Amino acid sequence: MPEIHQPEPLVEVLTALREGVMGVSETVVSTVDGLLVAADVDAVHAESIAALSAATHSLALRMAHEAGGTGLRDVTTRSADRHVVVQAINDRALLTILGDDGLDLNRLQHDTHTTLEHLAKILAGDTPR
Structure with a gap:
């Protein structure tokens, strides 16, 4: 499989989320078109996750x-032993979080606001500090 070049600042934010929230794997x-931008993965095929997201x-x-709603903040899918959360970073990009059955959803919900802001700034060309 060819190695994919990933923007280092994005991977750093993804790694920090994985390390900071219990259960994020x-x-x-x-x-939003399904193209991979960056990933912090071990056991899944990142391109497939991007397309499915x-x-x-x-x-x-x-x-x-x-249903009469405006915009979309996130979509959560729960199976017996996994969680998948797809969140809009902006109108052109998505963050998908895969977690095990021990995923701390409260902590995830609390921490993702800052994560989404950092990712949006990086994608816009402003590296967050």
């Missing part, structure tokens, strides 16, 4: 619209 940043986001956005 892998993270992926992708475009875009499809999930698109479907959830449509559902929110049909």
Whole structure:
């Protein structure tokens, strides 16, 4: 498999999220079109997660619209032993968080606001401090 060049500041933010929130196992940043931007993964195929995240986001956005909602903050899928959270970074990028059944959802919800801000600044060309 060819090595993918990933922007180091993005990977640093993803790694900090994984290390800071119990249960986060892998993270992926992708475009809303499903293209991989950066990833901190071990056991999943990052390109597949990017593509599926875009499809999930698109479907959830449509559902929110049909239900009378505006915008979409996140989509959470829970299985017996995994969590998948897809969050909009901005109108062009997504953060997907994969976690085990011990994922601290309260801490994740608290910490992702800052993470999303950092990722948005990096993607816009402003490296956060």
